[in-house]
Amino acid sequence: MKTFFKAFTYAWMGIVHGTTRERNVKFHLIAAMIVLAAGWMTGLSQLEWIIIIAVIGLVIAMEFLNAAVERVVDLVTQEVHPLAKQAKDLAAGAVLVFSIASAIIGIIIFLPKWLM
Numbered sequence: 001m002k003t004f005f006k007a008f009t010y011a012w013m014g015i016v017h018g019t020t021r022e023r024n025v026k027f028h029l030i031a032a033m034i035v036l037a038a039g040w041m042t043g044l045s046q047l048e049w050i051i052i053i054a055v056i057g058l059v060i061a062m063e064f065l066n067a068a069v070e071r072v073v074d075l076v077t078q079e080v081h082p083l084a085k086q087a088k089d090l091a092a093g094a095v096l097v098f099s100i101a102s103a104i105i106g107i108i109i110f111l112p113k114w115l116m
């Protein structure tokens, strides 16, 4: 139980670090608040809320993983290296792919309601 509590504390420290230090995470948090407010004003079904909350959580979690990859790469080498570039660009690309998918999901959920 003590180990579980410690692991939870470290994870919480990661969340605090990620939200206070990562510019992109701050941007996604602001976007998330706007989407949540829009969802509240538009009126969503239970399933739509589940999808929106899952997408928001995944985007922010992926930003944390991207930041973690950046730090590990910087820890491994300060030199310019093609593998370092590939690792960072792949991690950033993963976030971008999911962000585009999220935007499309948002359009599919919100647009028909706004056009009605």
Ligand SMILES: Nc1ncnc2c1ncn2[C@@H]1O[C@H](COP(=O)(O)OP(=O)(O)OP(=O)(O)O)[C@@H](O)[C@H]1O
Binding pocket: 024, 070, 077, 078, 079, 080, 081, 082, 084, 085, 086, 088, 089
């Ligand atoms: N050690 C390295 N070797 C080669 N290319 C690198 C290296 N470190 C970073 N790059 C590349 O330089 C560019 C900028 O990387 P950087 O780490 O500064 O990220 P960033 O875009 O500033 O992200 P952030 O603002 O989130 O820190 C990226 O294309 C990245 O892949």
